[in-house]
Amino acid sequence: MFKAIGGKEKWCGLQSLYIKAEHTEPQMDIPYQSEIWRGIDQFELVIEQQNDSFHAKGVFNKYGGTVRYYDKRDTIRVLTEAQLKDEAFDHNHNIYVLLHKFGCNPENYSVAIDDNERLAFYKDSVFVSSFGLDDQSRPYLFYKPNPAGSISGSIFTHWGTDEGLVHSAGGHPLDSNFVYRTEIWKPGTLPIKEMFGEKIFDIK
Numbered sequence: 681m682f683k684a685i686g687g688k689e690k691w692c693g694l695q696s697l698y699i700k701a702e703h704t705e706p707q708m709d710i711p712y713q714s715e716i717w718r719g720i721d722q723f724e725l726v727i728e729q730q731n732d733s734f735h736a737k738g739v740f741n742k743y744g745g746t747v748r749y750y751d752k753r754d755t756i757r758v759l760t761e762a763q764l765k766d767e768a769f770d771h772n773h774n775i776y777v778l779l780h781k782f783g784c785n786p787e788n789y790s791v792a793i794d795d796n797e798r799l800a801f802y803k804d805s806v807f808v809s810s811f812g813l814d815d816q817s818r819p820y821l822f823y824k825p826n827p828a829g830s831i832s833g834s835i836f837t838h839w840g841t842d843e844g845l846v847h848s849a850g851g852h853p854l855d856s857n858f859v860y861r862t863e864i865w866k867p868g869t870l871p872i873k874e875m876f877g878e879k880i881f882d883i884k
Contacts, residue, residue: 681799682783684817685846691783694720694845696868696875697776701860703729714860717880719872720780723768726880737883740767748883756883766827773824775834776847778809798823818846843867 682688697718704711712731719725728737735750745759745767759767771777782789782801789808794800798821800810812821823833838850842865849862868875 681811681813681817681819684813685779685819686841686844688783688786690844691779693869694776694780694867695870696720696872698864698866698868698876699862700864701862704859706857709733717872717876718771718774718776720777721871723771724872725767725771739881739883740764740771742768746883769827773809775809775819775822775824778824838862840865 682691685691697716697720699714699716699718701714702711703714708731710731710733712729712734715726715728717726723740723742725740726738727740728735730736730750733751736747737750738745738747740746740759745764747757747759749755749757778801788803790802790805792800792802794810796810796812798810798812799819801808807825809825810823811819814820818836818839820836821833822836823831826832833854834851835854836848836851838848838861840847840849840862845867847865849865850860852859873881
């Protein structure tokens with residue numbers, strides 16, 4: 681699998697990531713733009729989403745999480761401790777964060793083919809994630825645990841290659857009609873603030 685997507689060394693070198701994508705949801709009349717800046721080695725995350733009808737930006741790290749709604753409400757929501765814990769859990773189970781961890785420290789994980797013929801990763805016997813591989817050994821199916829303990833899955837329908845890393849460029853959750861298509865996928869070999877600047881964390 682790693683050979684098919686650029687190799688363990690390449691994924692280990694990933695320190696930060698910017699993704700710009702167009703999202704389409706059945707309940708919304710028009711698509712919206714989503715931008716995500718993600719730290720890979722540590723929990724630092726900025727998400728900004730907008731179209732003509734809404735605009736919101738969230739900034740999250742281990743110290744706290746804040747979301748600002750730049751619309752008629754013009755309000756700021758501060759995450760509770762439990763909400764921040766869930767956000768950190770989800771970050772730590774993001775596919776790109778996991779591929780980085782697996783690439784850097786494969787000895788920390790055990791790997792097996794599970795009952796569904798997926799490539800499953802475990803740490804200390806605890807399920808971390810699993811992948812269904814396509815005919816090119818790319819992980820086109822991705823399964824991960826949720827904070828509540830259930831398992832969610834995604835399917836990747838389009839692919840891109842940037843800086844030698846092969847990655848999803850489109851897809852959707854398996855339990856939703858929500859669809860995304862990636863426009864920019866920019867990997868960084870520097871920490872998020874050095875790569876993309878301090879200003880991305882500003883929600884004033």
